[in-house]
Amino acid sequence: MGATTLVDRIEAVLDKKSNRVVGRLMKDVDLFGGIKEVCRRFDIQAAQFQCIGSLRHATYVQLEKTSEGVLQYTPKIVSDTEVELLNGTGFVGYDLNDELDVHFHGMFVDCHKQIYGGHFLDGENPVAITIEFILLPVENVELKRGPDQLTNIPVFQFAEKE
Template identity: 40%
Template sequence: MNAKEHTKESNIGRVIVGRIPRGVDLITGIKEICKEYSIKCGYISMFIGSLESGRFIYAQPGKESKIGFKYSEPVDLEGPLEMLSSQGLIGLDVNGDLSVHLHMLVSDKYMRVYGGHFVEGGNIVAATGEIVIHEVENVELNRQFDEQTGFELFKVKAV
């Protein structure tokens, strides 16, 4: 591996601390915060709260895939769900729109834990979604198709 091909040196810019209120989709809420503060590249260091429902995908075997696994169809969980841990990246898609890559663990009313890649739509905040977003400077994260894996991945570019 050539590390410099896949990594770039960066600085942490502003830190945005806040919450996403009841009834808002998590990823839509993250995008609204980023638009309000003109954040195009960053990471979510902390995100906790509760959900009325959750929607995520997860890795599963897939022989037809280039690398032996694929992602499931979206799983919809009914709440209440407790957000136990989450982290993510914020960048831009091929159209220049905000793209959020959010991974999270949640527990249901039976204390069963589920986790995966949470996708937009269906992740509705129940009481609150408390979040910390760190802006990243001197780089761009551009989500695009990766030939080697067959997935849309963030590519890092120095600016």
């Protein structure tokens, strides 16, 4: 039996009537990488998605306020155990380099029975058992990262497709 590839570890089906994609990511697939692969497979340019499941660890950041009152993100936080993703919601669009990009927030419980959540990081959230998802493509909307007018932090900008 040969080695499995990323494509072999993703199940995804398009419901043509609702134009929604449902499926699951299997063990060791990165959460963001798997969602981006599904988007490429179904030629999805912009979407909202939800998911639940388990991760070998969660890698995320949270907001914090500096002593000067400025909002910033914490240094990267990595859970010390596997986690059950209780709720996860995100958007798919394009980054400043025109590559598929995911913005995702999730809440999870770890093996110590502690609940945490935050802004998850790309490439650092491998599936433990399964992640089940639904992707809701939007056809006439462009999601592209750009600097926020007030904070200059790159965030998704929402516009009608031309």
